[in-house]
Amino acid sequence: MTILANLLRKIGFRKQGDALSRGSAEELRAAFKARYHNFTLLLSANNKALEIMSEMEEALKGNRTFGMSFIRAQCTGVTVNVFRIIQNLDRIAPGKYKELFDRFHDIQNSINELLASKKLPRGDRFVIPFSEIDRDVADQVGSKMSNLGDIRKNLGLRVPDGFVISAAAYERFFEYNDLQSEIDRLLQASSVDELDQLFSLSAEIQQLIIRAAVPEDLADAIREAYRELTIQAGAGVKVSMRSSALGEDSAGTSFAGQYRSELNVSPENLIQAYKEIVASKYSLQAIAYRANRGIRDEDIAMCVGCMAMINGTAGGVTYSRNPLNIRDDSILVHSVWGLPKSVVDGSAPSDLFVLSRMHPLQVVEKKIRDKEFKFVCYPDEGVCRLDLTGQQGALPSIEDSQATELAEIALKLEEYYGSPQDIEWAIGQDGAVYVLQCRPLKQSESAPGQYVQAPGAAEGEVLYAGGVTAGPGVAWGPVFVIRKDSDALLFPKDAVLVASQALPRWAALLNRAAAVVTEQGSAAGHLANVAREFGVPALFGVAGATELFETGEEVTVDALGQRIYRGRIESLLTRSDAVRNLMAGSPVYEVLEEAVEHVVPLHLLDPDSSEFRPKNCRTLHDITRFCHEKAVKEMFSFGSDHRFSERAAKQLVCDVPMQWWIINLDDGFKEDIEGKFVHLDNIVSIPMLALWEGIIAVPWEGPPPVDSKGFMSILLEATANPALDPSMPSPYANRNYFMLSRNFCSLSSRFGFHFSTIEALVGERPGENYISFRFKGGAADSQRRIRRAHFIAGILEEFSFRAEVRDDSVSARIEGYDQAVMKEKLKVLGYLIIHTRQLDMVMFNDASYNHHRDKLLQDIHSIITPLVARNAVPGRDMENSPS
Amino acid sequence: MDTFSVLLVDDEVEFLETLVKRLRKRKLDARGVTSGEEAIQALKETPADVVVLDVKMPGMGGLQTLREIKKMYPLVEVIMLTGHASMEVAIQGMEMGAFDYLMKPMDIDELVYKLQDAFKRKQLQEQKTDQVVEKLSKLN
Incomplete structure (x- = not known):
């Protein structure tokens, strides 16, 4: 390009004589x-x-x-x-x-x-045995597993034997298959706000990972670690495999149940299970969760813990404090027969033991639920659900003494970590308590003072009373009943999610849900955790909810008051807090914040x-x-620099008593003309003609009557500000200049002390169409000028412009509409630039402001078709892939 | 606007095929190949006005292909189209003379507009070159 330009210059391309030969004109x-x-x-x-x-x-x-x-x-x-x-x-x-x-x-x-992305060195061992794990290796094994190692080493609590497949292993696996760049590509192509896209995105990425090959060196290391585990835990020992994601602690997030765990895995399936757990980094709920919490995808490395499987008699979850009420320091033990699985995934009712933390620890309250089934290990692999027959279902799944032992463990852990804890545990066949997982517990603010719990106090028809509060708060919305997985795809924004079980997979819908109501599940489950984190009111244990409520029916859910009302109950809703911005403060959000600083x-x-x-x-x-700015100036001056009469400024022949100069940039004229004048009927510029229609639509009545103060204000301003002197030279002088092509027009105008520029592109491509408008100046004092700026911005906003006022200048923009709409908007502008002249002088009070506003709006509505005042939506047809 | 020829280069076969089909429906003379090497070969056999180039391809890779194309056919306009947004690669490509850098997912109309703009630029450049050649021949 530059070479070409130099060449052109060398051979005299840019030097033009006065008389142009036909060739050089060409x-x-x-x-x-x-x-x-x-x-x-x-x-x-x-x-x-x-x-x-x-x-x-x-x-x-x-x-x-x-x-x-x-x-x-x-x-x-x-x-x-x-x-x-x-x-x-x-x-x-x-x-x-x-x-x-x-x-x-x-x-x-x-x-x-x-x-x-800043990748920290994370050690190079693919597997690390529990005996070597404590909090110092958290960046190699993830916080979940480093906690377990820590507890075992430093508190002497019983934790099953095992090892962790490390972050280095994860990176090796990903690099070996070049997975990250493929995943980034898939992420870029999808919108995480669209549920159906999210579903297929999640499936596609997970399959990609599961299909990928684990490199031999890594597979060998895993098998070797397992062999060593059999030395302590016995030949053929089955393992439970759990995710322990690195980076999940950022932004104070708990990542409750976003990932997969595999229970009772046989040695032959270690590698496959490993891949499946790694793949669960891209489970639907995990992708949605990261997106909602602003966690960087590449910051999460999936480590996987393998622990000898405890096929216990009972299991459950302990909260060292009440998660629903920050002022309640009771210890809560949830327990079921068999494996703790059904407490964790919220699929079945569990026994609840409440203990006060006064010594000696005592069970102060007990809720023994009717447990219909339990999960146990199959001899070969996997777990199965057994129906509980006879008495067992109704019996307490643990003794009070065991509840007390669990509470003591909880207190020990709380003291060690200095914050409330959420502990998953199992009781072995030998009666010993094993800690399976331990993490910080997030307690909900029950907003004292703002929310007075007064069951039954609200006016309105109660459709249901009872259930378990899983997340406090009140919300209103139409019911959406989910009966099968595919129903989730259709879940509308701001609906009340009603389902039979409190399954972790519904977590992906929580950023869209107003509230969650389920028939089964406890406040200890994953869904409850996420609901609390997202501030979504959740009421579980609502018997028969999926039958009781119908999709589309509007209800108000008072989760803390444990009531569901028909319709919208204002008195309850006014008490609840606004939803917080979950992204703010997250790593992703901070990156955007910093990036924007260099851009905007x-x-x-x-x-x-x-x-x-x-x-x-x-x-x-x-x-x-x-x-x-420079491009417009260059385009403007190029014509005058080259004395080329076709492209020199021509005066518009018209009835409007002002001087209008026209520069044809390309194809703005029907035919090229030599002389100094151009007639309107020779102009074919679409935006210019539309603007012109607005300019001439209503004859200007001349300056509005000015009160003496207004006039004084002009005089004072003119003496104080030399730039306002109309005799001062200015790039555009005291004239109105149009630059045109068929689809483009820019108008720089100066009416007295008022400067405005309009620029518009109006063509066949709606996505590229735009109008921008800038207005500045005025003769009156600054207060009146500012008032007028707001006046103009207000009118423009009425016609869907985005307007911004800074001091006495207004800038406004609109884009993306089709030709017909853009032309109407230009008419509005054309009218405005003529009729807001000198309005600054009458901007002295509200009455005058409103009077002029009404008059202008009335005029505008009379010159445009009604279609425009209503908002057409800019048409954009984004597609995932061209198909 | 006149019709013109477009060569699409992308190793994602499915994407490539549907895009070729859709551009043909819009009356463009479109064809596709799946690697940089093939692209060079295809241009040698039949010239194209505009090339749409995936940046991340096995083998020669997008930037290398771009460099080759620009060396051999400086007037051919190249639009990069990628699923892997990268600022560095984008600006490198632009500095090597790419017409634009677009990201998937792509609105098909927007792509067609870009193709038209690129083709128009090619025509104007050709016109300019012709004039220079004419001038030079007169000087001699």
């Missing part, structure tokens, strides 16, 4: 065409860059979830487009703004540093200021703004 026309094309490419990149910037800002408001792939894609998109802007400006004015490339690269490097803030505001230079561009927005 060349010049071609040169104009090329320049204009560069200009349109610049505009389209400019548009795209601004669009991405506003998407990035929007994401920070926390109304959507996003992951690193979103940030990476947005940063890439915005840098590419800003680069294209600079490139095209450089083609329009070769070499003139070269410094911008350096500024661009500096900014790009800063963003790059942010996005590069605008420091170059005033093009006339001496600060308006490339070296002062600190963000991509600054570069964008700078280039746009």
Whole structure:
């Protein structure tokens, strides 16, 4: 390109004599065409860059979830487009703004540093036996397993023998199959807000991992570790395999039950089970959870713990404090017959023992539930559900003495870790207690003072009373009953999820659910944990809920008050808190926050200021703004630099008593003309003609009557501000300039003290259509000017523009609509620039403000068709893959 | 706009085939190959106006292919299209003369617009080159 430009210069391409030969006129026309094309490419990149910037800002408001792939894609998109802007400006004015490339690269490097994932060295052993694990190796085995090793080593509590397949193993497995880049690709192509996409994304990634080969060195290491385990735990010992994800503690998240566990795995299946657990990093609920909590996908390494399987008589979960009430320090023991599985996954009712923490520990309350079945180990592999016959189901699954022993363990752990704990345990055939898992417990604020629990106090029809509070709070919404997995796909936003069991898999729906109601499940289950973390009211143990409620029926769920009401109960809803922004403070959110700092803030505001230079561009927005300003100027001056009458400014022949000058950039005229004048009927610029319709729609009545204060304010301002002197030279002088092509128009106008620019692209591509508008100045004092700025912004907003007021200037934008709509919007603008002139002088009080506003709106509505006032939605047809 | 020829290069066969089909429906002369090496070969046999290039491919890879294409056919416009958003690769590609860098998932209309813009640029560049050649021949 540059070589070509130099060559052209060398052979005299750019030097034009006064008289043009036919050949050189042809060349010049071609040169104009090329320049204009560069200009349109610049505009389209400019548009795209601004669009991405506003998407990035929007994401920070926390109304959507996003992951690193979103940030990476947005940063890439915005840098590419800003680069294209600079490139095209450089083609329009070769070499003139070269410094911008350096500024661009500096900014790009800063963003790059942010996005590069910092991988810490994590040791190189693929497997680590429990005997060598404590909290010092947490970054090799994940916090869940390092806790277990720690408890065993330092507290002498009983933990089954075992080993951990480490983070290094995970990385080896992923690198060997180049899994991460394939996963990133799949993540980039899907929207985690769309449930159906999320389902197929999860399935696809998990299959990818399960199909991948575990490299021999890693497989050997796992088999060898198992062989050593048999020395302590006996030949043929089965193992339980549990996820222990690294990085799950970030952002104070608990990751309850997002991953898979495999119970009673035989030695032949170790490798397969390993892959399945690793794959569960991409289970539906885990992807959704990470997205909602802003956890970086690549920060999570899946370690897998393998422990000798305890085929116990009873099992369950202990909470060292009440998870539902921060002021309740009772110890809660949930227990069932057989394996603790049904407590953990919330699939069956469990016994509850409540112990006060006063010494000696005592059971103060007991709820023995009717347990219909239990889980036990199959002799060969896996677990099975056995129905409980006779008396056993109704008997307590543990003795009070065992509950006390469990409570003591809980207190020990709480003391050791210095915070409330959530402990999964099993009682072996020998009657000994084994700790299977231990992690910090998140307690819910029951918001004292704000929520007074008064069962039955609310007015309204109670549809159900009772159940177990699994997550406090009140919410209202239409019921959606889930009977089978595929129903989940259709789950609407803000509905009340009603299901038979409190299965962990429903966690993926929690960011969409207003509340959760289930027939079975306890407050100790995974779903309950996640519901509390997300602040979603959850009421479990609502007998017959799936029959009692119908999809679509509106209910209010008071989870703490344990009641479900028909319809919307305002008195309850007003007490509940707003949903918090789950993304804020998360690692992903922070990365976006920092990235946005290099992209969005605008420091170059005033093009006339001496600060308006490339070296002062600190963000991509600054570069964008700078280039746009310069590109328009370059396009404007090129015509006058080359005395080429076809492209020189021509005066518009019209009835409006103002001077309008027209520069044809490319194909804005029906036919090229030589002379100094152009008639409207020779203009074919779609946006210009639309704007013009607005300009001439209603004759201007002249300046509004000014009170004496308003007039004084002008005089004072004019003496204080020399820039307001109309005799001062200005780039555009006291005239209105149009630059046109068929689909493009820019209008720079100066009416007295008022400066405005309008730029519009209106063509066949709705996605590229836009109108931008800037307005500044005025003759009255600053207070009145600011008032008028707000006045104009308010009217524009009424017509779906996004408007921003800064001091006395307004900038507004609208984009993405089809031609018909864009033309209407231009009419509105055309009308406004004529009729808001000098309105600053009458902006002295609200009555006058409102009077003028009403008049203007009335006029506008009379000149546009009613269709526009209503909001058409910009049409965009995003697709996952072209099909 | 006149029709023009597009060569798509992507190792994801399914994606490639549907994209070729969809572009043909939009009256573009589209064909597809699955590697950089094949792309070079295909251009030698039948020229194309615009190439759409996947950045991450086994073998020659997108950037290498881009470099080769630009060396052999400087006027052919190349649009990069990738599932792996990478700022560094994107800017490298742009500096090597790519017309644009797009990310999947891609709106088909948006892709067609980009193709049209790229083709227009190619036409304008060709026109310019022709004029230079003409001038030079007159000078001699």
